[in-house]
Amino acid sequence: MSTTALASRADVEEFGRELDRIRDEITASLGDRDAAYIRGVIAAQRKLELGGRALLFASWLPPAWAAGTAALAAAKILENMEIGHNVLHGQWDWMRDPKIHSTTWEWDTASPADQWKHSHNFIHHTWTNVLGKDRDIGYSLLRVSPEQRWHPVYLLQPIYNLLLALTFEYGIALYDLEVERIPSGDKSVAEALTQLRAIAGKVRRQIVKDYLAFPLLAGPAFLPVLAGNLTANLTRNLWAHTIIFCGHFPEGAEVFTEDQLAGETRGEWYVRQLLGSCNIDGSRLLHLMSGNLSHQIEHHLFPDLPSNRYAEIASRVRALCERFELPYNSGTLARQTSSVYKRILRLALPGTGRHRPESAAPPAPDLHAVG
Amino acid sequence: MTGPSALRTTVLRGLSGAFERLTTPLLPDDYLALVNPLWCGRELRGRIEAIHPETPDAATLVIRPGHAWAGHRPGQWAGIGVDIEGVRHWRAYSLSCPPGRPDGRITITVKAVPGGLVSRYLVRRATPGTIVGLAGPDGEFVLPKRPPPRLLFLTAGSGITPVRAMLHALFTGGAAKGALPDVVLLHSAPAPGEAIFGEELRALAARFSSLRLYERHTRAEGRLRPADLPALCPDWADRTAWVCGPAGMLEEVQKQWAGLEDRLHIERFRPAVPEAPGDGGRVRFTKSGRETDAGGGVPLLVAGEEAGVVMPSGCRMGICHSCVARLAAGRVRDLRTGQVHGDAGDLVQTCVSSATGPVQIEL
Numbered sequence: 001m002s003t004t005a006l007a008s009r010a011d012v013e014e015f016g017r018e019l020d021r022i023r024d025e026i027t028a029s030l031g032d033r034d035a036a037y038i039r040g041v042i043a044a045q046r047k048l049e050l051g052g053r054a055l056l057f058a059s060w061l062p063p064a065w066a067a068g069t070a071a072l073a074a075a076k077i078l079e080n081m082e083i084g085h086n087v088l089h090g091q092w093d094w095m096r097d098p099k100i101h102s103t104t105w106e107w108d109t110a111s112p113a114d115q116w117k118h119s120h121n122f123i124h125h126t127w128t129n130v131l132g133k134d135r136d137i138g139y140s141l142l143r144v145s146p147e148q149r150w151h152p153v154y155l156l157q158p159i160y161n162l163l164l165a166l167t168f169e170y171g172i173a174l175y176d177l178e179v180e181r182i183p184s185g186d187k188s189v190a191e192a193l194t195q196l197r198a199i200a201g202k203v204r205r206q207i208v209k210d211y212l213a214f215p216l217l218a219g220p221a222f223l224p225v226l227a228g229n230l231t232a233n234l235t236r237n238l239w240a241h242t243i244i245f246c247g248h249f250p251e252g253a254e255v256f257t258e259d260q261l262a263g264e265t266r267g268e269w270y271v272r273q274l275l276g277s278c279n280i281d282g283s284r285l286l287h288l289m290s291g292n293l294s295h296q297i298e299h300h301l302f303p304d305l306p307s308n309r310y311a312e313i314a315s316r317v318r319a320l321c322e323r324f325e326l327p328y329n330s331g332t333l334a335r336q337t338s339s340v341y342k343r344i345l346r347l348a349l350p351g352t353g354r355h356r357p358e359s360a361a362p363p364a365p366d367l368h369a370v371g
Numbered sequence: 372m373t374g375p376s377a378l379r380t381t382v383l384r385g386l387s388g389a390f391e392r393l394t395t396p397l398l399p400d401d402y403l404a405l406v407n408p409l410w411c412g413r414e415l416r417g418r419i420e421a422i423h424p425e426t427p428d429a430a431t432l433v434i435r436p437g438h439a440w441a442g443h444r445p446g447q448w449a450g451i452g453v454d455i456e457g458v459r460h461w462r463a464y465s466l467s468c469p470p471g472r473p474d475g476r477i478t479i480t481v482k483a484v485p486g487g488l489v490s491r492y493l494v495r496r497a498t499p500g501t502i503v504g505l506a507g508p509d510g511e512f513v514l515p516k517r518p519p520p521r522l523l524f525l526t527a528g529s530g531i532t533p534v535r536a537m538l539h540a541l542f543t544g545g546a547a548k549g550a551l552p553d554v555v556l557l558h559s560a561p562a563p564g565e566a567i568f569g570e571e572l573r574a575l576a577a578r579f580s581s582l583r584l585y586e587r588h589t590r591a592e593g594r595l596r597p598a599d600l601p602a603l604c605p606d607w608a609d610r611t612a613w614v615c616g617p618a619g620m621l622e623e624v625q626k627q628w629a630g631l632e633d634r635l636h637i638e639r640f641r642p643a644v645p646e647a648p649g650d651g652g653r654v655r656f657t658k659s660g661r662e663t664d665a666g667g668g669v670p671l672l673v674a675g676e677e678a679g680v681v682m683p684s685g686c687r688m689g690i691c692h693s694c695v696a697r698l699a700a701g702r703v704r705d706l707r708t709g710q711v712h713g714d715a716g717d718l719v720q721t722c723v724s725s726a727t728g729p730v731q732i733e734l
Contacts, residue, residue, distance in 0.1 A: 015392075024708055046397075046405055092694035096459040096717060099414060102692045103718060106396035121691035205395045213392050269688075303690050336586030 015324045016267030020314055023302055026309050027094075035095050037308045041288075042100070049075035052232070053214060059224035072194050072232040074289075077239055079108045081291025086307045088117055093304075110173040110206055112198045119176040125303050129276030130249060130256045136248065137255065139164070139175055144249045144343055146352035147257075155166045157348045164244055168237035204328055239289070243280070247296040250339040252329045271326070273300035279314070279330035286333065287311060297328065408502045408717070409437040415505045417451075419497055420476065425567045429482040429529065430494045431467060435476055436505055440728050442470045443508030446533040446613070446638070449479065452504025455492050459504065461714060463487045465533035465615075465638070466508060467568075469540040480567060482529040512613065512638035514540060518552055519611045523604060525624065527559035527595075527616030533638055535568050536615060542579050551581045551728040555604045559587040559595050559616070594620075597627040610634065650704075652728040656680045659734060666728050669695075670706060672721040680734055682721060689723035696721050702731030 048071050051319040055068030084107030086092070106113050106363035119135065131147050136290070138144045142161060143154045149174045164171045177195055181187035210229040218225040254275040264272070280286065280294035287294045287310075295310035298317055317352070390399040404411040409418060417440070421433040443449070443466050450551055452461045467480040484493035514537050522541075524534045534556070556576075560566035566586065578586035585603050587595045600607050608677055614624050615638040628635040650667025654674050659681070665674035672694050675682040685693025689707055695718045702713040703724040711727050715721055723733070 020707075027708060031456040032454075033457075035454060043405060046402060050405075090720075093692065093695075093718065095454070095457055097454075100719065103695055108396055117691070118685075122685040122693050124692050126686040126688075180592065182603075202396075205392070208392055209395055217393075221599065304692065 007072055011145070011264060011324055013267040015320060015326070016270045018303055019264075019270050019317070022313060023305065026302070026305055026313065029321055030094060030306065032095070034306050034308060036095075038083075038087075038092050038095075038100060038306070041078065045078040045083060046077050048072075048078070056214070056225045056228045057218050057221060059218070059221050059228055065224050065228055069228040069231050071227065073129055076108060076232055076236040077289055080236060080240060081243070081293065082288055083107075083291075084109070085293070086115075087289050088113055089121060089306045091306045108206070110199065110203045111176055112170040112173075112195075112202050115176040115198065116172070119178065121303070123193040125300065127261075128273055128300055129254060130258060130261060130272075132258055134259075135175070135178070139171070141171075142344060143347040144340075145255045146347065146349075147255050150347075150350040154348050158345055161344055165238050165241040166234060168241045169233070170203070173203065173326050242292060242333075243290045243293050245340045246280055246333070247278060247293055247338040248276055248333065249343060250329065250336045251343065252327065253278050273297070274317075274326060274328075276300070277329070278336060279328075280333050280336050281330055282333055284311075297330075348368060381520050395525075402528055409435070411437065412439060414421065417477075417503050417505045419501045419503060422497065422499060425480060426565045426569075428494060428565075429480060429567045431478050431480045432493060432497065433476050433478050434503065434505070436558075440477070440505065441508065443477070444513040445469050445536040445544075446513040447508040447510040448512075448533070449463075449477070449508050450504070450506030451479065451493070452491075452506070453489060453492060453497070453501070453613045455488060460489050461504065461506070461716065463507070463509075464641075465510075465512075466625055467532040467535050469536050469544045471544070480529065480535070482567065491502050510638070512615070512636055513537075521553045521610045521626070522555070523605070523607055523610035523612040524554065524556045524558075525612060525614040525616070525620075526556070527589075530615035530617075530638070530640075531558055531567050531572075535572075535617055538572075538582070538614065539573060542582065551579060554582045555585070555607075555610065556582065556586065557585045557595065557600075557603055559589050561590045562588050566717050576589060587677065597623050608634075611632070614638070617638075648724075650727065652701070652726040652730060654681055654726050655677075655729070655731045656734045664728075667704065667725050667727065668706070669725055671703065671724050671726065671730070671732060674726070675721065675732070675734060679689050682734060684722065687722045689720055692720060694722045697733040699731035702727050703730060 023080060052068045052071030052073075053073055055064050055071060059065035059068055084105065087100055087105045088102050088107070090102040093102050099102055102117070124134055124136045129137065130144070131137060138148060141164065142157050143150060177188060177192060177199065179192060182189060182192055211226055214229060215222040215226040254272075255275070256272055260272075274297055277296040277300045279297050280290065282290075282294055285356065292307035292310045293299060294315050295307075298305075298310040298313045301317065302310075306346070318328055320326075386398065393399075394402060394504050398413065400411050400413050409416055412449075415433040415437050417436040419432050420435050423431045423433070425431055427728070446465070448463045448465045450461050451464050452459050454460075454578075464479040464481055466477055468478040481490050481493045483491045483700060492647035510533075512533055515589065518541060524537070526534050533710075536558070538554070541554065554573065558566065559658045563569060563586070566588075569586070570583055575690070576582045578711050585638065589595075604610070611634045612624075612628070613636045614621065618639070621637055621639060624637065651665055651669070654671060654677060655662045656678070659679075659682050661675075661678045665671065670687075672682050672684055672687065683694050683696070685691035687694075698713050698715060698717045698719050700715055702711055703719050704711050705725045706725055713724075719732075
């Protein structure tokens, strides 16, 4: 992607104003239909979970085990992605329903909601793809961008990435702890310990529920229920890892430097969100099960607009990108996933992975220099 | 005495604790509410079961409250939360029924006021079956446990609603077992057909000789003035009075009763929100006790920080929702859209909200 694509500074600001217009129109049109959507998804998710757990009580029958586990996995995916992630972004705060509000929601995963909101909503969404600021670039473990300096530990990243995928909910919980801020004094040990206690408490409740209480209730079906719950959690972890890694790590996603942030305008902020995010093409089911993070671009432009509107926003954003000759990174799940894994494999080794000498690698577009 | 009930409490607490282990991070409530929305214990709700028109622009809503509803005293109000265009709005309405209806239901009587979002919704659009949020009951505008022998009610318009509950308690309810009290009711309405509970009040007055009703029809006769009072009720100063009506009437009444305040009970309905709020205003942070004047373009977050309040904050551009705080009073402007919004109790994003007039924030 070349910086010449950003024709002029005036265009960047006009692009921003167009996006603000979309935002205003969507905000003004929110109503009963949207409220019914999220309430419907929440009710469906709870019924799916109840149904799945009920089926698992008969899990000595293999079809009941398979159906119960599938229903529970689907419920957990919906709960984390379309409901939890989006409610915690404040997407449904406009309804003023205290039960579907970013300040009261707690989700079915290891990460306490308030810690996640800090590391995700604030840090990641404010500093999207800024090297050294956005901790989501590689989650402090992986080299996913050639701009990250290589280290021999990355040779093992294909292996530990798979381990991370399997234990994703715990990985995210510990990642939200931000222990790397302690040595600099940016964060106190006491604060970290308080957070760790909150994580431990939440993890304990989650483990007791899935791996002790429900299996015990099932009596003779203890082991199949335990296996069903474990499988559902693993499935959810693998799926969440896949969708989330497709958001910013496929080929073409841009990384920015801290000096590009100085004096960043609203238009430039929008362009950075656009260039740093990648979409997944697919069916309505894929959008639902990915929590509409398949519309990662729209989510990053408008993180607090309701997810059920991202599909209609996407067609308008695509049209704007064509008009302003800006790239719009979108591809099928297979394409984006294979692109991510190619990167993880290639960047485990030293070098940029780009077919040009390292010295000639272009800097990320300097949005102030364009025009 | 304490044995069985303490045991029951322990068992219930244990059971609910056990269920919570199974439903974490949700509560058993969240699943029970799938079966019946009224079974939600954390949040009190009610179901509108019938709507009876009273006048062309007023209706009585019969509501079945969830089991956690505490019985009210005649004259008290309840908070009603309704979802309109997906957004929950709360208003307080006087309970128009005496407590302890055999069917366990309660009623509120609502007059659709021009421009009133919630009142017009409740009178014109709500249908039986609608689930509403409930809060309360609350309010000090009530009859004492032993009502005085002589009472005066002075009401206008929908100000009759809390008094209707009191009249029923005095004459037809449990409180009516002893000697009937001597009651004067002075009620103003635009015209006979527009008097809420008009026919019912006339019937009540016809049935009980100790209830004297004077109706004032303001369209033909003009407003009731304080000077009219001695002629209509010569012993007004000796009676304990309950007054409910428009703000102007309440002001006049307060002057009339100067020196007799211990015999006067007044109910004020929700203070009117200014239609065209100005830009900026006095911002009071209720927990820290700090105050500051903030301009219309200044985010509440910045105003608070400059006044030395410890403000929660994050992105400062309206995306991360780390800075939300509860609005205790006033209305705010969304600096991104220019839209003015907010009711007491709402959570607002302080980083993109500014004051439109006096504002109180719970920080």
